[in-house]
Amino acid sequence: MKTELAQSLNLEDWQSWILPDAKYRAAQINHWVHKKNALSPDEMSDLPLAMRERLARDFEWPGESMLQSIRFSDADQTAKFSLAFEPNKKIETVWLPYENRQSLCVSVQSGCSLDCSFCATGKMKFTGNLSAGQILLQVYLARRRMNKDVTNIVFMGMGEPFYNYDNVMKAALILHSDFGSGISTRRITVSTSGVLPGIERFVREKQPFKLALSLHSAIPEKRAKIMDIEKKFPMDDIVKFLYDNRSELKPNQLMIEYIMIKDFNMGSEDADSLFKVAKKLDAKINLIPLNTAFAGMERPSDSEIDTFWRSIRDRGIVIINRRSPAKDIDGACGMLALKESTGHNEPAA
DSSP states (O other), X not given: OOOSBGGGXXXXXXXXXXXXXXXXXXXXXXXXXXXXXXXXXXXXXXXXXXXXXXXXXXXXXXXXXXXXXXXXXXXXXXEEEEEEEETTEEEEEEEEEOSXXXXXXXXXXXXXXXXXXXXXXXXXOOOEEOOHHHXXXXXXXXHHHHTSOOOXXXXXXXXXXXXXXXXXXXXXXXXXXXXXXXXXGGGEEEEESOOHHHHHHHHHTTOOSEEEEEOSOSSHHHHHHHOTHHHHSOHHHHXXXXXXXXXXXXXXXXXXXXXXXXXXXXXXXXXXXXXXXXXXXXXXXXXXXXXXXXXXXXXXXXXXXXXXXXXXXXXXXXXXXXXXTTGGGTOSTTOOSSOOOSSEEEEOO
16 A cells, blocks of 8 residues: 655665665666656656556655645745645645745644644644655645745744654755755754754754744743743753753854744843843844734834844844745745635646
8 A cells, every 4th residue: 555655765765665676776766756856657757667657556646636726925926835635634835035045934744733822823723744755745846836946945834843853854854965955954944943852852963954943032931921832841941951052053053033023022121031042052033023913912013123133133143134925825934824815826737
């Protein structure tokens, strides 16, 4: 019975599967799957028919059947892909075009097992982890449809990456490897809400990718009000571990993500606390304006954002005020929830 996506296999896996056939065939198959975005053995024109038939028998090849729609933003030309791997396992992926790079925000779970109060994904029903192949298919399908290479990968879509650690790391390593997409580790970022066992494993395994810690308040009591994970894995424990093991990470490997919420985490005490944590951990800060409006929460004004940003920047911390593309198609940070939105919709072929 076929239970595994072909995209879940790396070169070593293909070499094991190909026996007793010639090993060079494994490299050919791997090239088709991970470099040429092949979604069917029928596309692998240099393989013998018998091998293509064996591939079709042994693995799942969904083709583009999982693609439900693509929505393009009229404001910034971002694109949101809606996919369904199974009837109850639906996700969204966002293509983010910039002048000097093409980024893809990928999902790792359908829904999310956490309930951050500002995030629409957390309001969804959690229906399971994605396999490494389902994670990679988001990349390969987007490359096919956009007809461009992806230069940057951010594991910041639906779900908590460190609650799906093995599949996320396998996908990231394939994307980085020479037999995969060859994307630099500096251009692959794994974000976590603060799953301490996952952070510990990431550091101790010396994973080479960038690590982004979603903090959203550096005051534990405040953080607990908007992030339920604070009760399970306190911020102070996370900061202590990262501080004690900071030498195990590269100088520019650690980042703090901070959703800015009007009249909640934008005061001078908030700025001071955030500065102290970033300074202690030698981490840069990524500021993100709130994109949702749950429980009366509001996005701060541009002037409030500028004041907050400057109050930390002027003390010597690298802090980026990130814009929020794809708001008009519900594709910005915190908005992924399989919700229909306004904008231009391209149905799946």
